[in-house]
Amino acid sequence: MSKSRTPTRAPRGAEIHMDVEKMHALYDGAASSLDNGTATERLIMAGDLAKVALRAAKAGTPLSVLSWDYGTEELQTALAERLQRFVQHGRRQVADELQRQRDAVGGTAARLAEPLRRAAKRRRPARLPGPNSTEAAAAVAVGISVSVAAAMREAAAMAITTKAAAPATAAELETAISAAGDAALLRVSVSVHELVSLGRAEEARARQDEIEDAIYSALLDGNTCDECEAMDGAQTTDLAEAADWTPNGACQGGSRCRCVMVYQLRQ
Numbered sequence: 001m002s003k004s005r006t007p008t009r010a011p012r013g014a015e016i017h018m019d020v021e022k023m024h025a026l027y028d029g030a031a032s033s034l035d036n037g038t039a040t041e042r043l044i045m046a047g048d049l050a051k052v053a054l055r056a057a058k059a060g061t062p063l064s065v066l067s068w069d070y071g072t073e074e075l076q077t078a079l080a081e082r083l084q085r086f087v088q089h090g091r092r093q094v095a096d097e098l099q100r101q102r103d104a105v106g107g108t109a110a111r112l113a114e115p116l117r118r119a120a121k122r123r124r125p126a127r128l129p130g131p132n133s134t135e136a137a138a139a140v141a142v143g144i145s146v147s148v149a150a151a152m153r154e155a156a157a158m159a160i161t162t163k164a165a166a167p168a169t170a171a172e173l174e175t176a177i178s179a180a181g182d183a184a185l186l187r188v189s190v191s192v193h194e195l196v197s198l199g200r201a202e203e204a205r206a207r208q209d210e211i212e213d214a215i216y217s218a219l220l221d222g223n224t225c226d227e228c229e230a231m232d233g234a235q236t237t238d239l240a241e242a243a244d245w246t247p248n249g250a251c252q253g254g255s256r257c258r259c260v261m262v263y264q265l266r267q
Helices: 020-028 030-037 039-059 072-105 107-123 133-161 170-188 191-206 226-231 239-245
Strands: 211-217 234-236 260-265
Touching: 030 039, 030 072, 030 170, 039 072, 039 133, 039 170, 072 133, 072 191, 072 260, 133 170, 133 191, 191 239, 191 260, 211 239, 234 239, 239 260
Parallel strands: none
Antiparallel strands: 211 234, 211 260
């Protein structure tokens, strides 16, 4: 979280045009989405690893787990495609929220505000573009694919070395490897919130001339930590600063932070 200056506070009760239920349904379904989107690639990788591990065990060859690269490239490609969707979800969220604000303002007020937006656009310097969603999501995908593949390879080694004899069948070993892949995808699915926040910040940057400010929004339920609750309502006109606020780096839940930045139209 940026510590450059003390943020102002948005007034309590300020209207926020966002679909919280839809947003958290996306996060809750992240693990299933990653699982379903990579099922074929992970099964192929598990099958190949099972064959290699069984051959190595029968031949008495030491397992060099880190040298097993089967399926990594295919798995990475599948994950990258899936992760891109979460970035785009974030962009669509902001676009929809801004449209709901326009609809709430109504025709006459919106027409009166338009000259002000054009004047603001002439006065404000353009920001330098940051990494695009393809680059950012691809970088995360590399880390995730390596993590998932490593977990599957480790499971193969454990299934061989922790038993007096090798698993009786390739299917038995494949089951152990697939289970490790499921657990790894569940752990890394928390990255989805980071990716959605990335998409939200990118859409805000693309529409910066339409946006007045950004407000930090915590859920304020029983799972909200003290750090996030203290930030709730923090307000800034600096969209680059806002992009660094969520997920909250000081969140006591670590990567499970659910806070978002909400953007308000220029009136």
